[in-house]
Amino acid sequence: MRHRRQARQDRQERQDRQDRQDRQDRLPDWKEQHNISHRRARARVEHVFARLKKGKILRDCRLKGDGVFWAAGGVAHMHNLALSEA
Structure with a gap:
């Protein structure tokens, strides 16, 4: 049970x-x-x-202090440009 x-x-x-x-x-x-x-x-x-x-871009940027910050900002800027043209 x-x-x-x-x-x-x-x-x-x-x-x-x-x-x-x-x-x-x-x-x-x-x-x-x-x-x-x-x-x-x-x-x-x-x-x-x-x-x-x-393209090893991030590796080169990382070796230069805050390069990743500037690379990411550049990518964001290029993306915004591409959006504004489309």
């Missing part, structure tokens, strides 16, 4: 955990749309840094 009760409680606990996980996995539509736009912007920035690393 005790084993059946324990098994029933274990099943209920597993179901409760699964229900909580399902509720946590689902996001409201507005938040999902926000995440999509955020992922796209982040991917663009990461691609820029990858290109800078590929």
